Amino acid sequence: MAGQPVAARLDQELMRKVGSKLVEIKPGEGEGLMNKNYVMLPRYTIALVKEKNLQGDYKTITESAQAAVVIRKLLLDQDREHFVVMCMDGKNKIIGISTVSIGSLTMAIVHPREVFKPAILMSAAGIIMAHNHPSGDPTPSPEDNELTRRLVKGSKLLGITILDHVIVGDKACYYSYADTGALKD
Numbered sequence: 351m352a353g354q355p356v357a358a359r360l361d362q363e364l365m366r367k368v369g370s371k372l373v374e375i376k377p378g379e380g381e382g383l384m385n386k387n388y389v390m391l392p393r394y395t396i397a398l399v400k401e402k403n404l405q406g407d408y409k410t411i412t413e414s415a416q417a418a419v420v421i422r423k424l425l426l427d428q429d430r431e432h433f434v435v436m437c438m439d440g441k442n443k444i445i446g447i448s449t450v451s452i453g454s455l456t457m458a459i460v461h462p463r464e465v466f467k468p469a470i471l472m473s474a475a476g477i478i479m480a481h482n483h484p485s486g487d488p489t490p491s492p493e494d495n496e497l498t499r500r501l502v503k504g505s506k507l508l509g510i511t512i513l514d515h516v517i518v519g520d521k522a523c524y525y526s527y528a529d530t531g532a533l534k535d
Contacts, residue, residue, distance in 0.1 A: 410442045414526035417516050421480040431458040433481040437474035445472045462504045469510050476511035486520035
């Protein structure tokens with residue numbers, strides 16, 4: 351064992367002591383196996399968890415009105431702002447929808463990392479961001495405009511296209527950043 355790298359000796363010694371079974375190492379038992387140059391690092395697995403299906407005929411989204419119909423069905427009668435992201439494949443078919451934030455009557459706190467996380471996990475080519483205005487008026491607030499600008503900048507770094515940001519209000523009214531040309535830098 352002398353002449354082998356420390357990590358190899360550590361692996362061999364651990365396997366000799368514990369074999370292939372998981373065992374609890376009690377305080378003081380592993381001190382000879384570890385030295386101050388090595389630490390135990392946690393390993394994580396990230397997974398998407400499917401919550402439920404949204405019923406409907408959703409082939410591809412080619413215009414904002416179609417996105418608004420999907421979002422309205424999802425957020426119908428919500429009394430607080432909900433910010434969601436629709437993840438799209440390269441042909442603008444919905445891969446999945448993820449709720450990013452649920453806020454208060456007048457706002458939802460949204461951070462770019464939370465918007466893009468489901469898109470990255472779903473390997474989305476593009477996203478449609480959307481939220482509701484419980485007041486019924488879909489007119490974007492200054493905060494909505496600033497958030498959209500920040501997210502457009504972030505999307506360019508990640509290579510994920512923002513196809514639209516739709517705000518739904520009462521009945522059939524909605525606002526589309528794509529339709530108004532507001533997604534351009």
